[in-house]
Structure formats: structure tokens, C-alpha cells
Amino acid sequence: MISKSNIGSANTFGLARLVRLVNPVMRLGFLAIAGFATLAHASYDVNIPPPATGIASEIYDLHLYILIICVIIFVLVFGAMFYSVFKFRKSQGAKADVNFHESTLIEIIWTVIPFIILIVMAIPATKTVLAMKDTSNPDLTIKVVGYQWGWQYEYQQDGLSFYSSLATPWSQVGQPGVPASEPKGQNYLLEVDNPMVVPVGKKVRLLITSNDVLHGWYVPTLGVNQYGIPGFIKDSWFKVEKAGTYKGQCSQICGKLHGYMPITVVAKDPADYAAWVKEAKGKFAIKSDASVAADTPPKVAAIVDEPGKKWTLGELKQAGESLYAANCAACHQADGKGNPAMKAKALDGSPVVIGAKSSQIAILLKGRPGTLMAGFDRLSDVELAAVSTYARNSWGNKTGDMVLPADIKAARK
Numbered sequence: 001m002i003s004k005s006n007i008g009s010a011n012t013f014g015l016a017r018l019v020r021l022v023n024p025v026m027r028l029g030f031l032a033i034a035g036f037a038t039l040a041h042a043s044y045d046v047n048i049p050p051p052a053t054g055i056a057s058e059i060y061d062l063h064l065y066i067l068i069i070c071v072i073i074f075v076l077v078f079g080a081m082f083y084s085v086f087k088f089r090k091s092q093g094a095k096a097d098v099n100f101h102e103s104t105l106i107e108i109i110w111t112v113i114p115f116i117i118l119i120v121m122a123i124p125a126t127k128t129v130l131a132m133k134d135t136s137n138p139d140l141t142i143k144v145v146g147y148q149w150g151w152q153y154e155y156q157q158d159g160l161s162f163y164s165s166l167a168t169p170w171s172q173v174g175q176p177g178v179p180a181s182e183p184k185g186q187n188y189l190l191e192v193d194n195p196m197v198v199p200v201g202k203k204v205r206l207l208i209t210s211n212d213v214l215h216g217w218y219v220p221t222l223g224v225n226q227y228g229i230p231g232f233i234k235d236s237w238f239k240v241e242k243a244g245t246y247k248g249q250c251s252q253i254c255g256k257l258h259g260y261m262p263i264t265v266v267a268k269d270p271a272d273y274a275a276w277v278k279e280a281k282g283k284f285a286i287k288s289d290a291s292v293a294a295d296t297p298p299k300v301a302a303i304v305d306e307p308g309k310k311w312t313l314g315e316l317k318q319a320g321e322s323l324y325a326a327n328c329a330a331c332h333q334a335d336g337k338g339n340p341a342m343k344a345k346a347l348d349g350s351p352v353v354i355g356a357k358s359s360q361i362a363i364l365l366k367g368r369p370g371t372l373m374a375g376f377d378r379l380s381d382v383e384l385a386a387v388s389t390y391a392r393n394s395w396g397n398k399t400g401d402m403v404l405p406a407d408i409k410a411a412r413k
């Protein structure tokens, strides 16, 4: 019921119909204005992207509706101005002798007309804004956390949690002083490793927040653009009408790699979505679900600390291996040899890794400012202990000792 009124509210004004009628004309106008851009890129679309949700299409209609009003005002005002300039020009003997200073009638007219115009624009806009804010009765709730630089999605009902990070290889991007060694792909800087997957036709509520600085979860075709604010939870929602892939980006300047935290939403038909959830539980389950875990072993072994637990080197190293593969290998490589293209130093033989435990812990918690090495303080104490232990005892590194969760805990203070 709610979603129906949400999707239909622009129609109640007959707005959508008006907009669709004028749309082709407007498009021509756009093309004329943007002639140069159009010539330069034959496929360059000057309009906002085609909407994929009810809210996005209301936004689209409002955009055109208000643009049409602006164009009408523009034509009337400039038409009157140029007409007067031409008709009453000095060479035709026109004299500026009409005095309407302090005319109450004119003052009322030029107050009332803009007032009416504003009302005519504000009513449908307010309706849409209210519909955008109506997050009641969702079918599905996903918590979205922004990080420098990536997203975490937590599916409240399905008990899934995973990170979604840039998947475009650095070899396409290049680094200062290191030119890109591969040509840029079609979805350059818009590719992620793990997209947000949602069912078609279901109301998805997002609870959006941030772990560090302001981020913005922005997917234009879904009509969602919401700040992620540390310490606050904001909500928003969307309901995708058609299966497909929808792309967006962080919309707040959030630091050095702001342009490297894209968003991908994949909408699947409910049956495909259910299949995805089943598969995802094997990789991303927050709590292990025995029935699912039986046939799909988890990729990143969940490791949890218990008070008084005596860890062994083998246990920590084993858990560290999958954590390393998931969090570090993209830059430092599975063999620990690093990657010169990203200036990611070798961990194999690195004095920071095999020297005092505290030196590696410090860089893991804080990162190294000014390099691609970001802090990993979002990982738990035991996860960081495991990955540190793994790095100290893999490849040529053989310290034979382990980093304990308590060491990480102490270093966090």
C-alpha cells in the first residue's frame, strides 16, 4: 500500500504525463545547448541517467518539470526585456517618462506570481521528499558502513556481513610516477569485488553510517544519495523494478582514495536472490549456520577470541592465512613479495614484520599516511593477531613467535 502511493505520487499531478509529452522537445533543446559535447562524444548523454526505481523516476520527472518552468520563465522574462529594448529604443523617439515607482499594484503582482510559482514547484517536490524518507515496512534491511575506502554491508535478516571494495586492478590505475600498465576497462573504477545483492520488487531499507569520516552512498539510478555520518545512523530505501546492475560512487570527498570506493548493486529475481543468499552464507555469515556451512566451507575462517584462551602458533597462523588472502594479498601478493606498481613493500624479509612485534602492529592499526597502506583497525584484536603472526612466520620469515590478541588490545590504546 505504502509503496504504491510512493511510486504513484507524481502521477496524481498529471506531472509524469506532462513531462513525458514535453520530454522529446526538451531533449532536443538539451542537445542544441550541449552541441559541442554531443559532437565530441557521440554517445554522451546529457540527461540524468534512466531511473530504475519509483523514487528515481519521480526525481527524474521533477527535474524535467522544474526545468520546463524555468525555461518558460526564462523565455517570458527575456522575451519581454528584448521586446522592450527593441520597441522603445531611443532612435525611435521613445522617452523614459512612465513612472511606476511605489505602485502597490505592481508590487503585489510581482510578489504573488513568484509565490505561486514556488508553491507549484514545492508541492510535488515535497511529496517526493516525504516518499523518499518513508522507510516503513521494509522487506529487507541492510546496514551500510562507509570506510576509508570501501563499504561494508550487513544484511540484518540473512545474517551476512561483507566488505565491498574496488576491484579495478591498480595496473589500470597507475600510481604517482608509475604509469598504468594496462588499458582502462569499460567499468573503470566502478568495479567492486563483492556487490550488494538485492531482490527485485522488494523494499530494501538501508541504515547508513560511517566508521571514520563523512561518506555518501549514492546510486543515481536508484534515487538514493545519503550521507554516512560517524556516530549517526541515517536511513533510506529503494525498490528496484528490474533485475540488473546499478552503479554508483561515494558522494562525499572523504580523503585520498575517495574516487576509489565505487558502489555496485545487483538486483536479482527473488529465486536467484535466495540462491545467492545460500551461497553467500558460506562466505559471509556473521554467525555460522550449521546447515549451510556443511556444504560450503567458509572462505575466511571466522576466528573469535575467548577470555583465557591459550592460542597456539598453528591456530593463529592458519586463521591468519585466510585473513591475509582476503585483506593483504591484493597488494603484498600471496608470496609476500610485494608489488612495485603500488609501492607495496615486500613483507617477506621486511624488518618491520620480523623485527619488534610492535612495529608491525603499529602499521596495521594506523596504516602509513601518504601511501596505499591504510590502517586495518576495523579488524578485531584476534584477527590482527592472526594476520601478524602469519606474516612473521611465512615465506622466509621464521620468528617462531606469535602476536597475541592482548598485544593488539594494548596497542590500540
Ligand SMILES: [Cu+2]
Pocket (backbone or CB within 6 Å): 146, 147, 214, 215, 216, 250, 251, 252, 253, 254, 258, 261
Ligand atoms: Cu567515501
